[in-house]
Amino acid sequence: MADEAEHVPAINVKEPLDLIRLSLDERIYVKMRNERELRGRLHAYDQHLNMVLGEVEETVTTIEIDEETYEEVYRTTKRTIPMLFVRGDGVILVSPPSMRAAI
Amino acid sequence: MSRKEALSQFIQQIHGRPVVVKLNSGVDYRGVLACLDGYMNIALEQTEEYVNGQLKDKYGDAFIRGNNVLYISTHKRRAN
Numbered sequence: 001m002a003d004e005a006e007h008v009p010a011i012n013v014k015e016p017l018d019l020i021r022l023s024l025d026e027r028i029y030v031k032m033r034n035e036r037e038l039r040g041r042l043h044a045y046d047q048h049l050n051m052v053l054g055e056v057e058e059t060v061t062t063i064e065i066d067e068e069t070y071e072e073v074y075r076t077t078k079r080t081i082p083m084l085f086v087r088g089d090g091v092i093l094v095s096p097p098s099m100r101a102a103i
Numbered sequence: 104m105s106r107k108e109a110l111s112q113f114i115q116q117i118h119g120r121p122v123v124v125k126l127n128s129g130v131d132y133r134g135v136l137a138c139l140d141g142y143m144n145i146a147l148e149q150t151e152e153y154v155n156g157q158l159k160d161k162y163g164d165a166f167i168r169g170n171n172v173l174y175i176s177t178h179k180r181r182a183n
Contacts, residue, residue: 014138016146019166049168092126094166
């Protein structure tokens with residue numbers, strides 16, 4: 001049959017960006033470069049993962065070396081931002097709210 | 104089988120399989136591959152984040168932006 005030649009393999013039609021689409025208007029977790037994490041409500045996104053987030057909590061983790069003991073000290077700094085535009089190239093991972101209790 | 108077919112066949116075969124995704128930063132993500140696209144953006148289920156071989160975090164679903172991906176492996180992660 002002619003259909004045979006055009007046979008499309010039965011892979012899942014779902015694409016990764018659908019995961020983001022299903023998270024619209026939900027609170028999501030975003031892992032960014034430079035040890036930054038964002039938790040906020042996803043208002044909009046595009047194919048580059050540029051995003052508009054609302055009621056954002058940004059967590060920045062820095063590693064400091066204790067001058068006396070030379071131990072690595074992880075310090076987290078948090079701040080809240082009412083509305084934030086995120087450039088997509090800094091994004092590493094996006095996780096929807098499901099199964100994440102402490103968002 | 105052409106080389107191109109071998110590649111697309113691999114990609115078809117790993118859907119729904121447990122995979123290890125390594126990022127350029129060295130961080131590993133273990134999970135079930137839900138799907139991936141031409142940018143190598145990846146959707147994982149039951150994701151576990153390993154930093155230096157240690158479990159650091161878990162995500163129910165995770166979207167990984169393709170530019171960070173070093174490789175996708177179907178091998179079970181070796182115990183270390």
